[in-house]
Every structure is written in C-alpha cells, then in structure tokens.
Amino acid sequence: xxxxxxxxxxxxxxxxxxxxxxxxxxxxxxxxxxxxxxxxxxxxxxxxxxxxxxxxxxxxxxxxxxxxxxxxxxxxxxxxxxxxxxxxxxxxxxxxxxxxxxxxxxxxxxxxxxxxxxxxxxxxxxxxxxxxxxxxxxxxxxxxxxxxxxxxxxxxxxxxxxxxxxxxxxxxxxxxxxxxxx
Amino acid sequence: xxxxxxxxxxxxxxxxxxxxxxxxxxxxxxxxxxxxxxxxxxxxxxxxxxxxxxxxxxxxxxxxxxxxxxxxxxxxxxxxxxxxxxxxxxxxxxxxxxxxxxxxxxxxxxxxxxxxxxxxxxxxxxxxxxxxxxxxxxxxxxxxxxxxxxxxxxxxxxxxxxxxxxxxxxxxxxxxxxxxxxxxxxxxxxxxxxxxxxxxxxxxxxxxxxxxxxxxxxxxxxxxxxxxxxxxxxxxxxxxxxxxxxxxxxxxxxxxxxx
Numbered sequence: 001x002x003x004x005x006x007x008x009x010x011x012x013x014x015x016x017x018x019x020x021x022x023x024x025x026x027x028x029x030x031x032x033x034x035x036x037x038x039x040x041x042x043x044x045x046x047x048x049x050x051x052x053x054x055x056x057x058x059x060x061x062x063x064x065x066x067x068x069x070x071x072x073x074x075x076x077x078x079x080x081x082x083x084x085x086x087x088x089x090x091x092x093x094x095x096x097x098x099x100x101x102x103x104x105x106x107x108x109x110x111x112x113x114x115x116x117x118x119x120x121x122x123x124x125x126x127x128x129x130x131x132x133x134x135x136x137x138x139x140x141x142x143x144x145x146x147x148x149x150x151x152x153x154x155x156x157x158x159x160x161x162x163x164x165x166x167x168x169x170x171x172x173x174x175x176x177x178x179x180x181x182x
Numbered sequence: 183x184x185x186x187x188x189x190x191x192x193x194x195x196x197x198x199x200x201x202x203x204x205x206x207x208x209x210x211x212x213x214x215x216x217x218x219x220x221x222x223x224x225x226x227x228x229x230x231x232x233x234x235x236x237x238x239x240x241x242x243x244x245x246x247x248x249x250x251x252x253x254x255x256x257x258x259x260x261x262x263x264x265x266x267x268x269x270x271x272x273x274x275x276x277x278x279x280x281x282x283x284x285x286x287x288x289x290x291x292x293x294x295x296x297x298x299x300x301x302x303x304x305x306x307x308x309x310x311x312x313x314x315x316x317x318x319x320x321x322x323x324x325x326x327x328x329x330x331x332x333x334x335x336x337x338x339x340x341x342x343x344x345x346x347x348x349x350x351x352x353x354x355x356x357x358x359x360x361x362x363x364x365x366x367x368x369x370x371x372x373x374x375x376x377x378x379x380x381x382x383x384x385x386x387x388x389x390x391x392x393x394x395x396x397x398x399x400x401x402x403x404x405x406x407x408x409x410x411x412x413x414x415x416x417x418x419x420x421x422x423x424x425x426x427x428x429x430x431x432x433x434x435x436x437x438x439x440x441x
Contacts, residue, residue, distance in 0.1 A: 014308075016308065016310060017308070017310070018308075068307060069307065070305045071305055071306040071307075073301050073302070073305055074304075075306075076304030076305075076306070079306050088303050090299065090300075090303070091295075091296070093201045093292065093296075096292035096293075096296050096299070097201055097289065099292070099295055100289075100291035100294075101288050103291070103295075104287075104288070116281075116284055116285060116288055117201065117204065117288065118202045118203050118204035118205075118285065119201065119202030119204075119244055119247040120244075120247065129328075129330065135327075135328030135329075135330075135331075136329035136330055137328060137329070138329070147329065150328075152328070158302060159295060159298045159299070160298065167291065168291070168294055170286075173290045173291075174286070174287070
C-alpha cells in the first residue's frame with residue numbers, strides 16, 4: 001500500500017470511528033505486512049500536523065492510547081447553534097474532587113474518598129458511574145469488602161489524557177503556585 | 183502560634199458553596215492569611231461555628247460532616263488550652279494539618295480538571311451512525327468493563343434463561359371427578375324427575391366444579407341417561423330422565439376412562 005492510499009485510509013477511519021483509533025487497529029484493518037507500525041504512527045502525526053492551521057475546522061488529538069478526530073474548541077458556539085444544543089452540563093465541584101481523588105489514587109474505595117473529602121461522596125460517585133467517567137474495579141479485601149473505583153477510558157478521552165498518570169502532580173502544581181506568588 | 187486579632191468582616195459565605203467542611207476550613211485559612219501548618223485554632227474554630235450558625239437551613243446530608251468538624255475543632259481548642267507538659271509531644275493539630283494538605287492536593291487537581299473540562303467540553307467528534315455499531319458484534323475493551331457491566335451481563339443472561347425456561351405449569355390434583363358428578367346428577371334426576379341445570383351450576387362457587395358438572399351432564403345426555411330441554415334461548419335448561427337406565431357399572435366404567 002502506497003503512502004497516499006494509507007493516508008487516505010487512516011483519514012477515512014478517523015472520520016468514521018466512534019472512539020480513539022489505535023495504531024494496531026489500523027494495522028489490522030489494512031492487513032498489509034509491508035506497512036510497519038512506525039509508518040502508521042507517522043501518518044497519524046502527519047495528518048494531525050497538517051490539520052493544525054487556523055483555516056481548518058478539524059483537529060486530531062492523541063487520547064486514551066489512540067487518535068481521534070475532533071474540532072477546535074473555539075468553534076463550539078457555532079456547532080451548538082447549528083445542532084440547537086444548549087451549553088453542556090458542567091461537572092460539579094464535588095464531582096471534580098471525586099474524579100481527582102480516583103485519578104490520583106486509583107483503585108480507591110468510597111470510604112477513602114469520604115475521608116479525604118471530609119464529606120459523603122456516594123451520590124456523586126453514582127452520578128459519575130452513570131456518566132461513564134468512573135468504573136467499578138473489584139472489591140478491596142478489607143472488612144466490609146468495599147467496591148474499588150477507577151477512572152474509565154471515557155474519563156481519559158474527556159480530559160484529553162493518554163493515561164491517568166499524565167495528570168499533573170498536585171504537589172508540583174502547588175509549588176508552581178507559590179513560586180508565582182513570591 | 184499566630185493570632186488573628188479581628189474577626190473577618192462581611193457576612194459568612196453560604197455553606198452550600200463549599201463542597202465539605204475541609205473546603206470551608208481551607209477558605210478560612212486563606213481568608214485569614216495564616217499558615218496551614220500553624221492554624222490559629224481559637225479564632226478559626228469560632229469563625230467556623232459562626233458560619234454554621236449563619237446557616238438558615240442546614241442540609242441534613244452535609245450538616246453532619248460540618249458539625250463533626252466543628253466538634254473536632256472544639257476538641258483541638260480544649261487541647262491547646264492545656265499546658266504542654268512534654269516538650270516532645272505531638273502537636274494536636276497535626277492530624278488536621280495532614281487532612282487539610284491531602285484535601286488541598288485534591289482541590290488543586292480538581293481545579294486542573296475543571297479548567298480542562300471547560301475547554302474540552304467544547305470539542306466535537308464525528309457522529310457515527312448507530313447502525314454501524316449495531317452491525318458488528320459488540321466488543322468491549324477490558325478497560326471498559328466494570329462490575330456494573332458484568333452485573334448487567336449476568337442479569338441479561340438470567341433473563342434470557344428465564345424466558346427460555348418458563349416455570350412449569352402446576353397441575354393441581356383433581357378435586358372434582360366427572361364420574362362422581364355423573365352419579366350425583368343421575369341420581370338427582372332419577373329422584374326429582376326434573377332438575378334445573380343452570381340454577382344448579384350457579385349455586386357452585388368453584389369454577390372447576392362448574393366445568394365438571396357441565397361435562398358430567400353432557401356425558402349423561404350422550405349416554406341417553408338424561409335428556410336436556412330448553413324452551414327458549416338463555417332460558418333454564420331442565421334435565422329429566424332419559425330413555426335408558428344407566429347401571430352403576432356403566433357410570434363407573436365411563437368414569438374411569440373419561441374424566
């Protein structure tokens with residue numbers, strides 16, 4: 001498969017995929033031994049770079065271990081107006097805190113979250129499970145066998161992360177803050 | 183220990199804007215411009231309680247958490263009043279400081295997620311027709327599997343199983359036997375000469391018995407042991423003796439095969 005066809009195939013896959021597209025998934029789709037993983041990865045990079053210009057309404061981003069097609073954030077008002085959709089619901093402060101705890105210390109139980117936040121988080125956790133941002137991942141082998149929670153793939157996609165470990169270290173962020181104050 | 187001379191001015195902030203007692207405490211520390219490592223417990227405790235008192239309506243769910251914190255602060259306040267006998271003793275505030283530091287880290291990360299959320303909720307992705315997803319076998323990454331998905335899968339399987347394995351039909355033992363009813367009706371007709379069948383049926387409350395009596399009557403008519411007469415549609419059906427007399431043997435034999 002020549003490079004032009006490969007680029008076209010990858011673009012077409014990106015346009016029609018319902019989630020992030022991984023390099024192995026593309027390899028499997030094209031089923032051509034002469035095409036290497038590096039080559040496919042380079043194609044993604046090239047398409048992404050090519051779209052990174054003011055007169056393009058498309059963007060490519062690397063999230064949750066794959067690539068996905070998306071739009072620049074500044075076009076949101078026009079898209080909402082076109083689709084007739086009001087502003088999407090924001091995550092509450094409590095929800096953000098729970099997500100922060102789970103992302104930082106996963107797997108983590110509800111009692112642990114309650115302790116760190118100093119308040120009950122049960123209903124927030126339920127909402128986040130329903131929204132698919134958290135997932136249950138077994139039970140902790142302690143008294144009461146509480147459920148363990150982890151962040152989901154949707155969490156990574158929503159916050160544009162490749163892995164949960166890519167979140168900034170809160171200690172570092174606080175240091176930065178004090179550095180700028182002084 | 184740093185002392186805060188004056189209570190902060192202005193009305194206390196609504197508790198509902200704080201996501202918990204630790205959040206309120208961090209707010210007070212920031213407002214008083216004191217160090218988190220050297221919290222002026224006396225003043226902070228009073229301010230904390232002032233906030234609680236200012237609450238017109240206490241949301242019962244979160245009120246407990248705030249009250250618990252208030253009691254902890256009071257406890258610390260009383261401990262701070264005691265003279266320090268042992269110089270090497272732990273600062274009673276140590277645990278509170280650690281909880282606050284841990285919570286501050288969470289808040290920091292939450293604010294990062296907040297900023298990220300603001301920008302990223304403005305991104306749009308291709309709207310893929312749902313039928314593409316429906317066409318192929320649904321495959322889940324193990325990353326996407328959580329216990330709720332498993333529980334749902336289990337419920338689905340059990341529902342399918344239940345649908346293909348309906349509960350067995352319960353066969354109740356027969357309480358009424360056609361042959362008994364045949365004998366009863368036959369004898370009744372023989373002795374009374376004329377029996378109103380519908381009135382007889384209406385006097386039975388058990389539908390199973392009604393059916394049994396009806397079948398028995400029809401069987402007797404078939405055997406010509408009784409005759410049935412009806413003058414007009416919907417009128418009473420009268421049974422009277424037929425042109426054949428049925429022996430006990432005939433009634434019994436019919437009963438054993440039939441019924």
